[in-house]
Amino acid sequence: MRYGLLLFDEPVRDTSRKIIHVDMDAFYASVAMREDPSLVRKPVIIARHPKKTGGRGVVATASYEARKYGIHSAMSAQKAYELCPHGIFVQPDFELYRQISSQMHAIFRRYTDWIQPLSLDEAYLDVTENHVNQKSATLIAQEIRTAIKQELNLSCSAGVSYNKFIAKIASDYRKPDGITVIPPKDAQAFLMDLAIENFPGVGKKSVEKMHSLGIYKGSDLYNQDELELVKQFGKMGHSLYRRARGIDDSPVKTEREPKSIGKESTFSDNLQSDSEVIKAIRVLAGKVMTNLKRKQKHGKIVVLKIRYDNFETYTRRRSFPDYIKSEDELFQIALDIWEEESRTMGVRLLGITVTALESVVYETVPLPLWSSSHNERIVKKNED
Ligand SMILES: [Mg+2]
Incomplete structure (x- = not known):
């Protein structure tokens, strides 16, 4: 029963990401x-x-x-x-559509490499970290819409939120040629009012079944018991329970798998003391680990990049037999690499990168709660 408790722990809402869903209008x-x-x-x-x-x-x-x-x-x-x-x-x-689609992706890549196409004319973008250091995902979405209009002479709609499923609902909200932003503080109210047929993944058959159970909108879904939803809808019941609460941790899955995740900092005042460098390594390790977790990736190779006063730049790399699991471990590795440096100058740039990334696959644990068809559940879903 231990695993049962694990599954039904009240899920936590992660609102730290910035996701855009772009959808061309009647492409x-x-x-x-x-x-x-x-x-x-x-x-x-x-x-x-x-x-x-x-x-x-x-x-x-x-x-x-x-x-x-x-x-x-x-x-x-x-x-x-x-x-x-x-x-x-x-x-x-279709040849022309494919050509335009790759032009769209070239526009997306000005902002992020984390792009998940759903079709030729539709994609999710994770802009939490982006190439233009823009904190506002809304501004990025606006710029993308403008670029598509000016450069491709086509219109699109965009949804902006902290996860994929809300961003997707949002892009449809003011279609055509619209943008809808649903910040974390508004998400719950928005979902409570949302008709059940507008929840992505709820097909025609499920809608009928929902209606027969008295579930018409998000608030009805919200009030359902999780176990009951899983009994009625299988695996989807589990994700519906979470979605009614605005929870969807599925990462933006890129087709061109990024091989590494890293972060570097350039210092306006060169770092002179060892303790300053160690502090900076600590901060970078934390940021890289957060980003790895967000993207559900892990790797076994760590690269430390160091640029000195005189612009000489070194990259030192270490490989490990196992995946790096924690911020502490990553910090320790980067520190070890740093300590082998015999530096004589101030440091103007530091970077930590984890490479040779692979997707984190969560273990499947048997749950003795249901009939045989429900006996296997993935506790933390890795896909949507
Ligand atoms: Mg479309």
């Missing part, structure tokens, strides 16, 4: 209009014309004009044609 249809301005404000349907396919085919995207006729993605092209016979059918051009 394929907007691209078609950009390429052919005569299509602007017309009901554009991205699908091959049903007359050319003998009625087969489905709608990939419809412009906002076409949506007024009830046309939506995944609808059969034939149905769309019946709803709007004067609609303009445009064949999708």
Whole structure:
């Protein structure tokens, strides 16, 4: 039963991250209009014309004009044609979409390497630490939206919050061409009011089941017992319980796996004494470890970078058989490396990096609480 207690410990809300969800507005249809301005404000349907396919085919995207006729993605092209016979059918051009998508990512990378694409036109960005040293994720989101508009001539919507699922809900909130920021202090009230069908991951079937259980909005979900939710919805019940409380620790998972996480500091006054250097190493080790935990990564190689007064720069590296687990351990390693330096000058820059990163995989523990199908649970989920 010990593990049961572990699972049902009241979850803690981490609000330290800054996450942006960027979603292009009616992407394929907007691209078609950009390429052919005569299509602007017309009901554009991205699908091959049903007359050319003998009625087969489905709608990939419809412009906002076409949506007024009830046309939506995944609808059969034939149905769309019946709803709007004067609609303009445009064949999708995936090569062009991919090209634009990589242009979008180039814009994202000006700010962060922590980018998780969900599709060609949608991505999560973790900007907690970013390339422009901007503390406001909202300002970064605005700049990204402006760059996409100016450079790609397309519009997008953005959601800003402290985790992925709230950022995703937020980006949809003022669509098209909108931005919604949900800071930690507003999240709970926002979620309490949110219709259950707007919680990401709750499909049509689950919505019906929720309604039959009297769960219509976030506050109804909030008041459910966790064990009951898990009984009814399996693994999803567990995450719903957390989401109703604004909790989602799943990291932004990059496709190009960053190989290292590090932090460096340049000192306006060069560090002269050993104790100053040790203090700086302590601070850096703490920041790097926090960032590793946030990203759910760990590594076995530590690199200490030192730049002296005269701009000579050294990087010293140590490998270990086991993953570095704690801030103390990282501090101790960096300190050991530092102590081997025979320095004669002031230090103007220090950096600590942990490399050869791998994802932290949490152990699966058996839980004797449920029937056989529920016997295995991952205590801390590593994926979403
Ligand atoms: Mg989109």
